[in-house]
Amino acid sequence: MKNKKLEIWLTVLVVFALFAVLVYATTETKSPKSCSGTWSSCNLAYYNDGAYAQANVTNVTNKTSMWMNYTWSNMTNTSNITNVTVILDAYHSHVGPGGPFLEVSVSWNNGLTYGPVHLVGVGDSASFYDVDVTGDTTWTPVKLLPANFKVKVTCLTTTSPGNCYLDWLPVEVTFT
Numbered sequence: 001m002k003n004k005k006l007e008i009w010l011t012v013l014v015v016f017a018l019f020a021v022l023v024y025a026t027t028e029t030k031s032p033k034s035c036s037g038t039w040s041s042c043n044l045a046y047y048n049d050g051a052y053a054q055a056n057v058t059n060v061t062n063k064t065s066m067w068m069n070y071t072w073s074n075m076t077n078t079s080n081i082t083n084v085t086v087i088l089d090a091y092h093s094h095v096g097p098g099g100p101f102l103e104v105s106v107s108w109n110n111g112l113t114y115g116p117v118h119l120v121g122v123g124d125s126a127s128f129y130d131v132d133v134t135g136d137t138t139w140t141p142v143k144l145l146p147a148n149f150k151v152k153v154t155c156l157t158t159t160s161p162g163n164c165y166l167d168w169l170p171v172e173v174t175f176t
């Protein structure tokens with residue numbers, strides 16, 4: 001009888017602990033505040049407003065820009081990062097078959113090196129594309145600081161010339 005009671009209390013405790021973890025997980029979606037590179041008007045990807053950063057490419061000329069200065073309101077230096085996702089609000093236009101696509105990678109050492117390249121085959125009308133970069137490294141709060149974290153987006157095509165359009169490039173981070 002006593003053991004049964006203990007079992008019930010332990011179950012309650014475990015359920016409560018799991019609930020607490022779920023409740024205290026925080027998700028923040030933040031916009032970049034600076035950028036550089038060969039896209040036209042890269043700053044237009046700071047806001048979800050229908051004004052687009054643009055890259056005109058051919059099969060011999062790619063365009064690459066970096067977006068950075070993402071700041072996290074509630075993250076502390078002991079936060080446990082459980083998910084990092086780059087979100088693209090983008091489309092392409094092109095002449096003829098094929099068309100431009102995007103390569104996305106992130107840096108956590110201020111652009112010295114970048115993680116794995118993620119291919120994003122955007123369509124010809126604006127949509128949101130999630131690029132989960134959680135597995136690219138073992139994330140720590142320091143790696144996500146403005147001094148270290150950058151998102152690199154390349155527009156390229158192997159066929160006909162075309163344009164990539166990027167309305168907004170937020171990053172969503174979940175941490176406990």
Ligand SMILES: [Ca+2]
Binds near residue numbers: 049
């Ligand atoms: Ca915009």
